[in-house]
Amino acid sequence: MTLFVAVNVISTRTDVVTVRTWTKSFAALCRWLKEKPAPPGLQTPMFGAMIENLELSMVPVLLLLPLLLRVASLHYLLGIVFLTALPGLVLWYYYATHKRKRRTLFFLTLALYSLAYMYYLFITEILPRGGVSSLQACAVTTGMILTLASLIHTKRGPGFVSAALHEAHSHRMKTAEGSAHLSAASSSGLLMTGTEPVPQKWSMCPVCKVMRPPRAGHCKTCGSCVQRLDHHCVWINSCVGRANHRSFLQTLCVFMLTSVYGISLVLRSLCPQQHLMTALFYCPGIYSQSSTALCFTCCWYSSIISAGLLYLLLSQVLNISFNVTEREVQLALRNKRGQRHLWGLIVVTGEHSRGFCQNWVEFLTMADASVSLRSNLPSLV
16 A cells, blocks of 8 residues: 555656646647737737736646646545536636636636647557557547647637628628619618528627627627627637637537547556446456556546537537527527427527528538638737
8 A cells, every 4th residue: 555655656746747848838839829929029018917817827727637637546535526526616617707708718728738638648558558559549649630620720710790791791782782682682681591592680789889790799708799609618718600610510529539439448448358338437456556547537537528518519419400509599598589498408499490401501501701800800819
């Protein structure tokens, strides 16, 4: 027992060194997350203070996550306490930041660092044990790369509403005045949905003071209007809208496949005699070594994260199937215009739905209609 504790103390110290190495390598990623301007002379003191506050929100994840996972792997009771308290703490911090309508890098850092740390343990602890072929390791690595590539594409922007968007719309309407049908619809505005013209009104945002198309919404966290706003996702630190909704769904799908496949490979390596489903709940002798105990604890940690993202993915698929956004769901429930089905997972408004197949065709073919004027838009992290 004394030898086991000593090994864990040495492993904990090793984790501290590993954390420092990861922190240095994470600095390059931080510059992408924060999108610092190139000329440092243009930074105001207020902007510099904001950048420092954003960095502070990342420190707890970088320092505490490996240490807490190491402590949780000392005994299964500690693992139960940690893995039970972690979702509660994350939800508490989410509601604290959501209530204040403030942006934070905490959740994006937690997601990226968790993904990187799980992959690091997979390479350093699982592969040397054997039982994982080169093809399987390449599949996990490919899933990691595709997840990061999809995330980068998602963070390119949700499709912000600008004054130029309404100007372009007005120009199209004036060009189409020669047709009697389009002239009749031009008084109320025209939104092209799929292949059929549907007359709908544009509205003035009381905050941005810009004309916005139907289904656009104002995000209080970002401080901008977004085309076909779905929701503000703290896990990517950005809004999900018309321009990045497809890539957001793709990121969720690729991550789920990679996570489930990676967890199955780890469990087969740690508990080769157990069935895959029972190995997650019972694996004899798993706590006899610190390395296997840590990998087993990380399997549970990854399973909890995957379960939360699976719920998000399921709700997104159902909303797309009924052609409704998360923002429209919340508004319908608030105004008592929506009908709940399937234990609240489905909220039917009947306003934009055109059938299951046509709803998915519209989602997969929609494009960003905004005019890119990034100099007029706020700098979003």
